[in-house]
Amino acid sequence: MTRLLPLLTLVLALCGLTGAADAFETRAKSAFVMDVTTGTVLMQKNADVPLPPASMSKLMTLYVAFEAIRDGRLSMAEKLPVSKHAMSFGGSTMFLDTTDRVTVEDLIRGIIVLSGNDACVVIAEALSPDGTEAGFARYMTQRAQQMGMTNSTFVNASGWPAAGHRMSMRDLALLARHLIEDFPQYYPMFAETEFKFDGRAPQNTQNRNPLLKLGIGADGLKTGHTQEAGFGLVGSALQGDRRVVFVISGLDTAQARAQEAEAIVNWAFRQFTQKELVRSGTEVARARVWMGDAESVGLTVDKDVSSLIPVLASGGIKGEVIYTGPLRAPVMKGDTVGELVFSPEGLPETRVPLVAMEDVLKGGFMPRIRTVSQLLLTRLQQGPEGAL
Missing domain, CATH: 2.60.410.10 (D-Ala-D-Ala carboxypeptidase, C-terminal domain)
Incomplete structure (x- = not known):
C-alpha cells in the first residue's frame, strides 16, 4: 500500500x-543591491527588466577578455591591431587609430578607466569567432546565458546605443560578482583612478566612478550614460569583512548618480550587521x-x-x-x-x-x-x- x-x-x-531596516527609497529608475558576503538581496527595483545598460555592459567584454587570458588565448603583453571600424567610434575613446598596435593590458585599462569604445572593439575583433564585433556580441550573449544572466542580450561590445542591446540590473550585479570572485588578480584595476595612455588626450585620463576617492571602501566597477539609459553605475565597496555590490540606472544627472551611489553604500553598511x-x-x-x-x-x-x-x-x-x-x-x-x-x-x-x-x-x-x-x-x- x-x-x-x-x-x-x-x-x-x-x-x-530581527526586524526591518528602514527601506531605501532610491531615485534610480531601476536598482539592485546585494550583500556579497552573505548573498542577501538588500534592495531591488525593476531589477529583472532588460534595459539599455550603456557602458556598464563593457563589464561583459572585460569578463570575456579575462577568460581568454586565463585560458591562454590572449596575453596581457600581446599587441593587437586597430581596425577602421574600431577607430570610427566616438564618445569615450582612447583616441586609437589604424597605425596603432596596443597591448591587451593597455586596452583593458582603457576600457576600465577611460571607458574606451574603440578599445572594446579591438578586443572584440581579436576574440570574435568570425573576427567581427557582431560575432563577438553573439558570443557574449551565449556566454551570459550560460552564467545565468538570462535577461541580457548584446548587440555590440561597448554598450553603444543599439536596438536590442539590453541587460537587467540583477544580471549586472551577478556579472560584477563574477568579476570580483573569478578574477581577483585583475580586479584591483577597477580601483585605478587615472590612466594616461601614450600621452594622448590629457583631459581624458580620469576614472568617472565618483566613489573611488571618498574613502568608503569603493573599489569598482563601471559607470554608464546614454540619453536613453540615463546615468548609471555598477559599484562595489568593501568594509571590514563585508562586500556590497549595487547597480543603479536611470538617474538624470552625473551628480544625482554620485549622490545616490554614496547613499546606497552608506545605507547598506550602516543599517545592517552580520550575525x-x-x-x-x-x-x-x-x-x-x-x-x-x-x-x-x-x-x-x-x-x-x-x-x-x-x-x-x-x-x-x-x-x-x-x-x-x-x-x-x-x-x-x-x-x-x-x-x-x-x-x-x-x-x-x-x-x-x-x-x-x-x-x-x-x-x-x-x-x-x-x-x-x-x-x-x-x-x-x-x-x-x-x-x-
Whole structure:
C-alpha cells in the first residue's frame, strides 16, 4: 500500500535580533543591491527588466577578455591591431587609430578607466569567432546565458546605443560578482583612478566612478550614460569583512548618480550587521526515522550560517526546519535530509541544507516491530479515516 509521508515543519528560534531596516527609497529608475558576503538581496527595483545598460555592459567584454587570458588565448603583453571600424567610434575613446598596435593590458585599462569604445572593439575583433564585433556580441550573449544572466542580450561590445542591446540590473550585479570572485588578480584595476595612455588626450585620463576617492571602501566597477539609459553605475565597496555590490540606472544627472551611489553604500553598511545564526555541528532539530536502529537523527548545518540583521531590531528570528518524514533508514552521516528556512523581517528568505549528524542503520526485528506498532497506534488514534 502506498502512503504519502507528511511534510513536517518545526519552528525554531535562532537568535535574538530581527526586524526591518528602514527601506531605501532610491531615485534610480531601476536598482539592485546585494550583500556579497552573505548573498542577501538588500534592495531591488525593476531589477529583472532588460534595459539599455550603456557602458556598464563593457563589464561583459572585460569578463570575456579575462577568460581568454586565463585560458591562454590572449596575453596581457600581446599587441593587437586597430581596425577602421574600431577607430570610427566616438564618445569615450582612447583616441586609437589604424597605425596603432596596443597591448591587451593597455586596452583593458582603457576600457576600465577611460571607458574606451574603440578599445572594446579591438578586443572584440581579436576574440570574435568570425573576427567581427557582431560575432563577438553573439558570443557574449551565449556566454551570459550560460552564467545565468538570462535577461541580457548584446548587440555590440561597448554598450553603444543599439536596438536590442539590453541587460537587467540583477544580471549586472551577478556579472560584477563574477568579476570580483573569478578574477581577483585583475580586479584591483577597477580601483585605478587615472590612466594616461601614450600621452594622448590629457583631459581624458580620469576614472568617472565618483566613489573611488571618498574613502568608503569603493573599489569598482563601471559607470554608464546614454540619453536613453540615463546615468548609471555598477559599484562595489568593501568594509571590514563585508562586500556590497549595487547597480543603479536611470538617474538624470552625473551628480544625482554620485549622490545616490554614496547613499546606497552608506545605507547598506550602516543599517545592517552580520550575525552568526547557527554553527556547524550544532543540533538544530531531530527528525524521526522509519525502521532504523534509532528512532530519530539529529540535524545540523554543514557550515556556519550567518545572516544580515537590521541594526534596529528586536525579538527573535524564526526559522523552519523542513523535511519529508519520517526519514527511511538507512540514513548516513552528512546526508542532506532537509532545509533550514529563515528570513529576517524585510529581507528575502534564506534556505540552508540540513544534514544528518550521525548514521542510522536499518533496524533489526524489534525496531521494525516497534515502528509498525507506533504506526498502527497513530492510525487508530486518527479514527476510521486514518485506519489502514
